[in-house]
Structures are given as C-alpha cells and as structure tokens.
Amino acid sequence: MNKTILTLVAVVLLFNCSTAQKVAESQxxxxxxxxxxxxxxxxxxxAHPIIALAPTDWTNGAYYTGVARAHKTTKDMMYMAALKNQAYWNDWQTFDRIHHADDIAISYSYLYIDMNEGRKNFVDxxxxxxxxDAHLYEDDNWKAxxxxxxxxxxILWWWCDALFMAPPVLNLYAKHTNQPKYLDDMHKFYMETYNQLYDEExxxxxxxxxxxxxxxxxDSKEPNGKKVFWSRGNGWVIAGLALILDDMPEDYKHRPFYEKLYKEMAAKILEIQPEDGLWRTSLLSPESYDYGEVSGSGFHTFALAWGINNGLVDKKHTSAVLKAWNAIAACQHDDGRVGWVQNIGAFPEPASYDSWQNFGTGAFLMAGSEVLKLKQI
Structure with missing residues (x-):
C-alpha cells in the first residue's frame, strides 16, 4: 500500500510539471x-548555496555568469550585490586545478564586476x-x-563543457586588458576541441x-540507434558561443568561424525542439527521458534569444524561444527554486520536479536576460 502511494505521488508530480510544460505555449x-x-x-x-567542490568551483562559475548576465540586462543592483558578495568572500580566487577549464569559470563574474563596478582597485x-597563464602556457599531460x-x-579541453568554462573568460580577459594574445590562444585550443568532438553531420x-x-x-548508442548527444553538454557549447561572440571584436580574424559554428548549432537546436518547448536530456533520443530538462533548455534558450537579438538567428524563430521560456518558467517552484534540472553528470540522465542545481539557476537567469530583450514581447 505504501509503495503504491509513493508511486502515485511520483506520477502526480511528473504529471503536474509535464502538464505545465505542455500548456505553457503562449507566445x-x-x-x-x-x-x-x-x-x-x-x-x-x-539563500540555498550549494558547493560541489568549493565556492569557486564551476557550478558557482556558471551560476554567477547567469547573475552577471541578469545584471547586464536589468541593471538591478540585487544582482551586482550578489556578484560582489561572493567575489569578496572568495577573495577573487579561482579553484586550484590550473589545467582544468572548469576552475576558471568563476572569473567571468570577477571580470564583469571590474568592468561595471566603477571603483578602481576594488577587483583583484x-x-x-x-x-x-599557467593554464595556457605551462606543460601538462593533457596538452602533451x-x-x-x-x-x-x-587535448587541453577534452570535454565539450570546457567550451563554456574557459573560452568566454579568456575572450573577456583579452578584451578587458587589451591583450589579444589571450584570444588567439583561446582559438588555438578551441579548434582542438572542435576538431575532436564536433559532429559535422x-x-x-x-x-x-x-x-x-x-x-x-x-560505439555508444541510444536505444533508438542514434548517436548520444547530451542536451546540457551542447547547451554549454552554444551558450558559450553566444558569450564569446558578445565580447569578441567584430573584426577579429577568426570571428567568421564562431559565427558559422553558432548558426549551425542554432539551426539544429531549433529543428529538434520538442513541441512543448523544452529539450530532453538526450537530444536525438527524446523518448529516453520524455520530459523537459531545464539546465540544457535554459542554455539553449539563452543562446537562441541572443542570436535573435544580435541578428544571427531569424526573428521568425522568436515564437520558439518564447515557447521555451514559458515552459522553463513553468518549472520554477512558487518559492523561486528552479526544478527539473539534471544533476551533475556527463551524459543524458533523468531529472525530476525537485531536482535542482545552482548552474540550473544560472541557465534560468541567462535565458531570462536575453528573453527580456526580444522585441516581440
């Protein structure tokens, strides 16, 4: 009897959020x-901090990137207060694995603060x-x-998530300090990852x-025989591309490569968007976990909305982006928590009504930051 009740509760929770996702199609x-x-x-x-490795780890790096983008759009000082508070208590430090791209992601928020705070010598x-400098120029087994x-x-960035963690920081650092060598080195290592992991087909x-x-x-295959492409993994990449292009000089010699890659991925993500608006954790086998997942969807929504706002995606796709946002918003709890976030992982896995992570909140804030700019609102 107890097992039956628990099963019914689980079904109801799944039904409720799935129903919310399906009805949240207002354009x-x-x-x-x-x-x-x-x-x-x-x-x-x-109010509910979570630490996977340290306050400066990649999960917080992704979250505070979302906070920075939210501030950039809204100028609401609550976001800047959160950014400065964490940076101060972190003493402006990175995490300690110098050849691991994840451990520099937190510096996106530090750079953003320095570019927008206005006070000299506040940011270190x-x-x-x-x-x-160590990441790019010191010897390492991966690079060797x-x-x-x-x-x-x-290769240095051997997993696709890395393309969100380090390249936008390097790109922004090059811009902020007027040292283009960091952008050239970013491109060098980005191309290694592209050549190894990008499926042109x-x-x-x-x-x-x-x-x-x-x-x-x-070869790893989904039950339907398709290749395994993880939603959040590709969300990391396309969101990272939008961040890179946002700060990359218009006349940078390699910018056409990043624009082309962004357009290819954006077109694919739009083609495979499920009818209810949210992408599944397995992009080519949506039936494996047939309900929307918010972290990958949040990154996709941010990137697509950014593309529309910056002329790289046709405005006719605005309705698809609005549908995605409405579905994401329907997965937010009344208290503000963002649910349906797949836990830390490296391939498609399930999520649930109650599963949350700080990087999921970051994706939510990033998506909202660009949706607010859409001209058809």
Whole structure:
C-alpha cells in the first residue's frame, strides 16, 4: 500500500510539471513577470548555496555568469550585490586545478564586476591572470597528449563543457586588458576541441571521446540507434558561443568561424525542439527521458534569444524561444527554486520536479536576460 502511494505521488508530480510544460505555449511574455521570476530565482539560490567542490568551483562559475548576465540586462543592483558578495568572500580566487577549464569559470563574474563596478582597485584580477597563464602556457599531460584514457584526454579541453568554462573568460580577459594574445590562444585550443568532438553531420558536440562514433559496433548508442548527444553538454557549447561572440571584436580574424559554428548549432537546436518547448536530456533520443530538462533548455534558450537579438538567428524563430521560456518558467517552484534540472553528470540522465542545481539557476537567469530583450514581447 505504501509503495503504491509513493508511486502515485511520483506520477502526480511528473504529471503536474509535464502538464505545465505542455500548456505553457503562449507566445507572449510579460516583462515584469520575467523580471520577478528571475529575482525570485536569485533570492532562493542565494539563500540555498550549494558547493560541489568549493565556492569557486564551476557550478558557482556558471551560476554567477547567469547573475552577471541578469545584471547586464536589468541593471538591478540585487544582482551586482550578489556578484560582489561572493567575489569578496572568495577573495577573487579561482579553484586550484590550473589545467582544468572548469576552475576558471568563476572569473567571468570577477571580470564583469571590474568592468561595471566603477571603483578602481576594488577587483583583484591577479589570481585570474596567474591561472590563465599557467593554464595556457605551462606543460601538462593533457596538452602533451600522453593521457590515453577512454575520455580522450589528449587535448587541453577534452570535454565539450570546457567550451563554456574557459573560452568566454579568456575572450573577456583579452578584451578587458587589451591583450589579444589571450584570444588567439583561446582559438588555438578551441579548434582542438572542435576538431575532436564536433559532429559535422549532426551539427552537435559529443561530450567526450566516449561518444564519438568510429564506425565500430562498440560505439555508444541510444536505444533508438542514434548517436548520444547530451542536451546540457551542447547547451554549454552554444551558450558559450553566444558569450564569446558578445565580447569578441567584430573584426577579429577568426570571428567568421564562431559565427558559422553558432548558426549551425542554432539551426539544429531549433529543428529538434520538442513541441512543448523544452529539450530532453538526450537530444536525438527524446523518448529516453520524455520530459523537459531545464539546465540544457535554459542554455539553449539563452543562446537562441541572443542570436535573435544580435541578428544571427531569424526573428521568425522568436515564437520558439518564447515557447521555451514559458515552459522553463513553468518549472520554477512558487518559492523561486528552479526544478527539473539534471544533476551533475556527463551524459543524458533523468531529472525530476525537485531536482535542482545552482548552474540550473544560472541557465534560468541567462535565458531570462536575453528573453527580456526580444522585441516581440
């Protein structure tokens, strides 16, 4: 009897959010409601901090990137207060794995503060510079290609998530300090990842070499026989591309590459968007976990809305982006928590009504920050 009741409760929770996702298809958005939902998400997340490795880890890096983008759009000082508070208590430090792209993601928020605070000598960027110089220029087994594990750790950024974590920071650091060498080195290592993990046929990134098809029967496949493409993994990449293009000089010699890659991925993401607006954790096998997942969807929505706002995606796709936002917003709890976020992982896995992570809140804030700019609202 108890087992039956628990099963019924689980079904009801799944039904409720799935129903919300399916009915949230309005193609208009109230700006005040968007701003309110973003502030509620910020307030809830600030009151419920979560640490995977340290306060300076990649999860907080992604979250505070979302906070920075929310401030950039709204200029609401609640976001800047949150940014400065965490940076102060972090003492402007990165995390400590200098050859791991994840551990510099937090510096996006430090750079943003320094570019928008107005007070001299408030931000200490020395730890960021020290990390970047070591990351780019010191020897490492990955860069040397000596790690032959199944993950393909033979390049610096061997997993697609890395393209969100380090490149936007390097790009912004190059812009802020007027040192283009950091942008050129970013491009060098970005191309290594692109050449190893980008599937030109599918216009999506494999998470790492475990999911790159080689023609062997041992290749990782979804139950429907399709290749494994993780929603959040590709969300990391396309959101990172939008961040990069937002700060990259218009005349930078390699900018056409990033614009082309962005357009290819954006077109694919739009093509495979489910009818209820939210992407599933497995992009080419949506039936594997047939309900929307918010972190990947949030990053996709941010990137697509950014593309519309900056002329790289046709405005005719605005309705698809608004549908996605409405579905994401329907997964926010009344207290501000953002649900239906797949937990930390490296491939498609389930999410639930109650599953949340700070990077999911970051994706939510990033999506809202660009949806607010859409001209058809």
């Amino acid at each position: 208009s958005i109230n700006k005040s409601k968007v701003k309110s939902s973003m502030i509620k998400a910020l307030e809830w997340q600030e 960027l020395e730890p960021t510079k020290k990390f970047l 290609g000596t790690d032959k594990s199944e993950y393909g750790r033979t 599918e216009r999506l990134f494999a998470r790492d070499m475990r999911f790159v098809w080689t023609g062997s029967e041992k």
